[in-house]
Amino acid sequence: MKRYDLIVVGAGPAGLSAAVEAAKYGLKVVVFDENANPGGQLFKQVHKFFGSKEHKAKIRGFRIGSQLLEEANNLGVEVVLNATVAGLFQDKEITVRIKDSIQHYKGDAILVATGAAENMVPFKGWTLPGVIGAGAAQTMMNLHGVVPGQKILMLGSGNVGLVVSYQLLQAGCEVVALVDAAPKIGGYGVHAAKLARTGVPFYLSHTIIKAEGTDCVTGVTIAEVDKTWKTIPGTAKSLAVDTICLAVGLSPMAQLLKMAGCIMEDNPKKGGQVPVCNAYGETSLRGVFVAGDVSGVEEASSAMIEGRIAGIAAAEYLGYIDKAVLTEVAEALESALSSLRQGMFAVENRGKNIEKTDEGYVVSQHLLKKGYFQDAEVEKYPGVTRQPGVHAVIECSQNIPCNPCQDACPRHCIKIGDKITSLPVVDETANCSGCGMCVAACSGQAIFLVNEGYEAGYASITIPYEFLPLPGEGDRGWALDRGGSKVCAAEVVKVQTAPVFDHTSLLTIKVPVAMAMKARFFKEDNCHA
Amino acid sequence: MHKCTEVIIIGGGIIGAATAYYLALQGIKVVVLEKSDNIGDGGSSRNGGGVRQSGRDPRELPLAMYGVQNIWPTLSDELGMDVEYVKEGNLRLGKTEQHLNILRNLTKRCVDLGLDVRMIEAQEAREICPYLSDEVIGASWCPTDGHANPLLATLAFYRKARALGTEFITGENVLEIKKIKGRARQVITANGIYEGETIILAAGYDSRKILGTVGLDVPMTKISLEVLVTEAQPKMFGQMLGTAMADFYGHQSKHGSFVFGGSSGFEDTNKNNGTPITASITAPCICRGIMKYFPLLKDVKIVRTWAGWADISADKIPVISPVEEVPGLIVACGFTGHGFGIAPTVGLLVAQLASGVKPVLDLAEFRYDRFKAKI
Amino acid sequence: MHNVNNRSRDIGEFVPAEDDELLICRCEEITKGEIRRAIHDGMFTLTEIRRYLRTGMGLCQGQTCGKLVKEIAARELGLVLSELGNASSRVPMRPIEMKVFGNEKEPGENA
């Protein structure tokens, strides 16, 4: 039977990272994936990733996919696509459906990196066409170039719900409402803020009562819920939508491992049923490893590091490297992994009500409830300063693992320090050149350049802009505040695009100076508005 | 924990559940102990669902015929849920003259015992089931055979017995039967001791180990059998199907999916890793077998496969027997892969044995001590 | 697991609920009420519910409803999710046509 040192199931971030790492140590590796394209969910991710710059932060997901694939190809990893692994059998044998046949393979080691599946939530009418998973929305618009609908309700305020909502806006859809039964936003505040400033309304403590329509969704009824998740009478509200997107979490897709007889555990912190495994991702079956969401749902950045650790562990298991090498390399990766797992969104903090940052700053309840800060709150954060000339205003208020802004600034105006989850601090003594590198580098689109001395009575604000059509210099329109309301007339005075910004354009608008700390988005004034 | 009752049944499969039901009907207090977390997790839920008389060993045939005549037709009504019993006959197919000879022999044995079964030509077979391939040259045909849903039949007996007051305990691994003052009396599990006036052992292959604790043995082995299930299809045919060579067997379920069992030839030597996981080569082999007989099914998708252990007795028929040397013990095991169709009959008979009623059928052929050396 | 073991354990009467008509298993069109009733009929494990009602036995093999059924069962039985175990997973992971499943080829052989 055809045998490989390592068979990887799943060509997503974890699987490809593992394959790359194992191949570096000389293992003969094959990767099977059921999809026509490799990269798992990466190729659907058009946003810039969080994390540390050493681990691919500020790079857009689909580019990370291409990079990993190129590395794998260069190292001689065989990546077989349209190859559905049908089963994992005794003696580390797998069967794979390739075209119109079933083929048998054996691996001296096997790594299962099958990722996660979307959770779903039932409500009246949830089987109607037009109710879809958030992943489906991403697949349709970002892979197939077709929008799932025109007017969309997103259920779920975790990072997936927030990110996909933003992607829907980018694809030209209207996000009519972002709804979550929880009383506060589950995902990163910066993701929420970039939606809120475009005018997407947040309905926290709300639930879907029913999807309306006979043949497909024509509307939705939502209502407010109390602390026990019961709907509050009299709060029902109808919204005209043609699509309801569900983003209510992910569950590890561990069926192959269960089938093979791995010892499994139910672990709500990992998103459901996962194989029991050691620090290197080895399951209860010797030589069968796991990495990525299948062993516990996390961000793609963690999945890539887990994949690398498992790849190295497989190399050690098969005698390609000594235990000492494994220990050393894995230690460095584990420390990177543990730094990603810190901060207020760390697994152990799930469900906790965190009121202050590590530094002692109060977390904005308005941000958690509405998606944006109240004006008065902003200035207390260390990234927000008032300075005479042009300077960065970083509206980043939560301890999330992300630090590209620190290195983006050539003048070292921005400091995060060694702890990747620390809030960025703007150094008032450093001298901002207004280059905008930080604005484009921030995956959360939370950095703005503000110049209150732009010209007499006017301030300039440079905002990250990722929509089409791109306004031109001299265009006039409205400045929107953090909540998406029009606050004043604005004029575009500069539009910068550059390869280094990677499709984040920098739009500089001119507003009355009083609006310098209010205006955060621009809306073109077309005659139909 | 120490618990007393009238009857303890070891094994919560269809035999155990059916026996419990017939005992409960008489108001007898029963406790059923099942090792698995699920009711009916062994052969009861892992079989092709045949309710078949044809092809049976003559010793077993009366049990099958009794069930078809007296129990199966009204079972759904009796148990209050649809067990999907369908009585549209059994076709056993042959593709070669050698196959037909096998079928003729099987048929003759059953005809001699009064069963309506006969050999038919290919054309008649195709009139009964129009989807057969041209390779089929003949078949045996038993119009009163049929099939039912083993999952539902097992759970239906369980559900009704439970509603009538039978206690079912799952996850209860029986370690030992213990004689007290000369009678089988105690059943010892990892969690405690159960006491009963009568102990019925219906634990599939595991019965052998438990029998050993009272100094008995039934010569049997176990083999892993596999079945595949397809996506639902429009209704095509209602017959139970088999072949002379046992390439495959099965039927189309009420739901529309086809349920087909078969073999790779390695059933008795498959490695046992503790979980009944399927072997990588079996389902493909079953698929090839099916397509030879039903080329039309080639585009139908397989949605799952499963494996199960069958307890195979040395002479291929079960042990259904009181054990005089261990008074109070009744054994029902060794069903050899064809226990489902006769399970209701067996449940009735074992319940009769346990309650001291003369069984409606003679059980002499099924004695536990029938196994003798060949010379 | 001991909590689900005694099948005569009192889990209370079946009380109809407002959302009993909610479809849970999309493939086999099984409602929440049917699942809750099955539990009161003695189907205390996910495997038994599955065999009794066909939840998770459709084309998607329970990938959509698995978690939902488990949550309903846990609530009805008064258990936490981890006490309930899981239904099994089966080969093949995705539906495969019989002609493909039966067509075993050596790797590299032109498929």
Place this chain on the structure above:
Amino acid sequence: MNSRIKEHPILGKIEKGRRVTFSHDGNIIEGFEGEPISAALKAAGVMVHRHTQKYGAPRGIFCAIGRCTDCVMVVDGKPNIRTCITPLAEGMIVETQYGVSAKSTNKAEGMA
């Protein structure tokens, strides 16, 4: 309503290759070769892919990645084809599925 994205702020112009035609319940519609059948249907405004067996309820795209099987249709006479992962080809005959067959066919014809 046009569901196709012409130009995307991040992904740029969407290039989809050769245009092909196929039939949906007898109507000829256009799509791009190799894209999922479901994408072409979506672009043409088709929401209902099938009606269920038990309740006859309409279903459409749900997961879009071949897992949930809600989007299955009768394609070239074969039922239960996952349109979200089946590439579109010139001249395909795509039909709404009722239960496990196209309405116009009876019994096992759908499989032949």
